[in-house]
Amino acid sequence: MGHYFTLLLLLIICKSLEAWNCTVSCKCTNFTSSCCGPQKTQHLPIIGNQNATELVLDSCGSFPMDNKTLQNFSSLKELTVKRTILLYLDAHPFHGLPMLQTLNLTEVNLSNAAMHQNAFAGLPIRRLFLANNRLDQIRRGMFAGLMNLEHLDLSGNGLRSIEENALANLVSLRFLNLDNNHFVTITPYWFGVMLRNNSFPVVSLIGNTLTCECKYRGMALPEYQWFSRSVILTNSSCMVNPAVEECSPPQVEEVYKVVTVRDLQPLTLSCLLSGFPRPRVSWILPSGLQLFNKSFPPFYNEDGTLHVPVVQSKFAGLYACMATNVEGTAVSLLNIVVSPTPNPPFITSRPVTSPTPQTPTISKSLRVLLWTAVVLICIIFLIILFCILRVACRYLKQHLCNDVSFNRFVDTPNILTLPENPQSIPHIDERHGHVHWSRENGDDTVPRVAEHTDGSYPPHQQTVTELERRTQL
Ligand SMILES: *[C@@H]1O[C@H](CO)[C@@H](O)[C@H](O)[C@H]1NC(C)=O
Ligand SMILES: *[C@@H]1O[C@H](CO)[C@@H](O)[C@H](O)[C@H]1NC(C)=O
Ligand SMILES: *[C@@H]1O[C@H](CO)[C@@H](O)[C@H](O)[C@H]1NC(C)=O
Ligand SMILES: *[C@@H]1O[C@H](CO)[C@@H](O)[C@H](O)[C@H]1NC(C)=O
Ligand SMILES: *[C@@H]1O[C@H](CO)[C@@H](O)[C@H](O)[C@H]1NC(C)=O
Ligand SMILES: *[C@@H]1O[C@H](CO)[C@@H](O)[C@H](O)[C@H]1NC(C)=O
Ligand SMILES: *[C@@H]1O[C@H](CO)[C@@H](O)[C@H](O)[C@H]1NC(C)=O
Ligand SMILES: *[C@@H]1O[C@H](CO)[C@@H](O)[C@H](O)[C@H]1NC(C)=O
Ligand SMILES: *[C@@H]1O[C@H](CO)[C@@H](O)[C@H](O)[C@H]1NC(C)=O
Ligand SMILES: *[C@@H]1O[C@H](CO)[C@@H](O)[C@H](O)[C@H]1NC(C)=O
Numbered sequence: 001m002g003h004y005f006t007l008l009l010l011l012i013i014c015k016s017l018e019a020w021n022c023t024v025s026c027k028c029t030n031f032t033s034s035c036c037g038p039q040k041t042q043h044l045p046i047i048g049n050q051n052a053t054e055l056v057l058d059s060c061g062s063f064p065m066d067n068k069t070l071q072n073f074s075s076l077k078e079l080t081v082k083r084t085i086l087l088y089l090d091a092h093p094f095h096g097l098p099m100l101q102t103l104n105l106t107e108v109n110l111s112n113a114a115m116h117q118n119a120f121a122g123l124p125i126r127r128l129f130l131a132n133n134r135l136d137q138i139r140r141g142m143f144a145g146l147m148n149l150e151h152l153d154l155s156g157n158g159l160r161s162i163e164e165n166a167l168a169n170l171v172s173l174r175f176l177n178l179d180n181n182h183f184v185t186i187t188p189y190w191f192g193v194m195l196r197n198n199s200f201p202v203v204s205l206i207g208n209t210l211t212c213e214c215k216y217r218g219m220a221l222p223e224y225q226w227f228s229r230s231v232i233l234t235n236s237s238c239m240v241n242p243a244v245e246e247c248s249p250p251q252v253e254e255v256y257k258v259v260t261v262r263d264l265q266p267l268t269l270s271c272l273l274s275g276f277p278r279p280r281v282s283w284i285l286p287s288g289l290q291l292f293n294k295s296f297p298p299f300y301n302e303d304g305t306l307h308v309p310v311v312q313s314k315f316a317g318l319y320a321c322m323a324t325n326v327e328g329t330a331v332s333l334l335n336i337v338v339s340p341t342p343n344p345p346f347i348t349s350r351p352v353t354s355p356t357p358q359t360p361t362i363s364k365s366l367r368v369l370l371w372t373a374v375v376l377i378c379i380i381f382l383i384i385l386f387c388i389l390r391v392a393c394r395y396l397k398q399h400l401c402n403d404v405s406f407n408r409f410v411d412t413p414n415i416l417t418l419p420e421n422p423q424s425i426p427h428i429d430e431r432h433g434h435v436h437w438s439r440e441n442g443d444d445t446v447p448r449v450a451e452h453t454d455g456s457y458p459p460h461q462q463t464v465t466e467l468e469r470r471t472q473l
Pocket of ligand 6: 080081082105107
């Protein structure tokens, strides 16, 4: 029993001698705490002490960091994470470190995807090291509210672009390290309008292969002349080249669009975009396959236009058009809906099953119009015929009364001396009408013969030819 008592006493003495409750895997001094090391595992959360000013998380394997990971580090001024993989950096993970001055997260596999938008927002830090990570873009808001930040190291990431105004409120910034990234163009628009006196940040861009394809935006403006002076480059001959057009990032006209296409029809997709230099377009198919400048039958990327010769219903889905140039990337989403083409038997029965209102009315009105036209033409024709007949009748009547109706049948009218030959016609006189009637019928080769009711030919009956012969005599 006494044995136990002395042990407990020893423990209490040891405890009181300790500067603080050091977390299991950490080595703690009065002010610094170095965790992990050979153990390579970190017991979370890491609990500190109000007097600790420095924390080094070295070789801690991999773990996510959120606002509960570091506790009781109210005096911490410097935090370094090294040889460790931060799986995810959640919102405000350093929220409980009001005294933090230096945050060193060099080479911890940070990417845009593995980081909350507000991971650093609002921190009072003066130095932030994010070198050798996997960031590819700096978005607006990522460094919002870092009013005291003087030194920002983003070297050795895969950075291609910084959004305009993304560094606008870093009013204390003195040095920005962007070495060894993938910048192709640069612009002072990153900083927005700088409301400073004469302390402008030095921007180091060594190890970026800047392009000469286009003029860097804003470099020639007088209010941004500080930028041209502050930038450290291996060569800078293309910053302000009046000969070329200003660079501009790709912009798509429609971010999302639904396109309906019929089954078995050809499909051509293009995305309306702007940007200089002219963006290269790749297509991401619903399967996830990305078509760069090549084809994957039946999908053909022909100079930025996606072509499918024959659409099938299984091709429906979300297509993404990705436009990229030196300034950035823009995406347009096209939702392709494939509607089935109705088959022929269905078409024939269509008026019964689903009468579409347009075609019947069109054909009906057309038919009515046609019939009206036909009837009108008939009426006009009849009227004309009637008129001709009337005129002809009147004319004939007039001429027959004057006994010169045979003028027409006489080839040589100057010989015609009908009055000189009166004897041969008297009994024919009454038959004139018959002769004329047959002529009117256009039947002048076959002479018409008037029949008597008893069927016998009248004795005085003469054919027209006979008549003509007589008149010619
Ligand atoms: C913190 O430091 C002060 C003096 O600097 C000391 O009195 C106090 O005991 C320390 N606290 C702990 C938890 O070590
Ligand atoms: C140290 O840890 C023990 C239990 O593990 C706890 O009772 C004690 O309050 C802690 N001391 C400090 C200063 O956090
Ligand atoms: C740690 O603090 C104790 C008193 O709390 C002090 O005696 C000791 O010298 C300090 N150690 C160092 C390295 O500062
Ligand atoms: C920590 O984060 C959680 C959600 O991630 C949130 O609900 C909570 O309020 C945060 N705590 C502090 C102190 O910020
Ligand atoms: C953290 O510190 C507070 C006092 O500042 C104390 O009450 C609390 O127990 C500590 N938490 C841990 C886990 O040691
Ligand atoms: C930050 O940490 C890395 C190791 O991860 C180290 O090489 C570098 O010197 C540190 N930077 C500063 C300013 O302490
Ligand atoms: C680093 O992160 C990337 C994704 O951002 C992941 O694919 C990769 O496996 C990570 N590396 C390690 C060593 O975990
Ligand atoms: C100029 O700089 C000084 C010192 O940094 C600062 O106090 C002052 O407010 C600045 N003036 C303007 C107009 O920004
Ligand atoms: C910069 O210099 C490298 C070689 O040192 C050269 O290949 C490149 O074209 C130059 N770029 C510009 C923009 O002058
Ligand atoms: C696509 O490739 C062809 C040859 O393979 C080339 O002529 C053409 O310029 C390329 N187009 C783009 C936009 O890269």
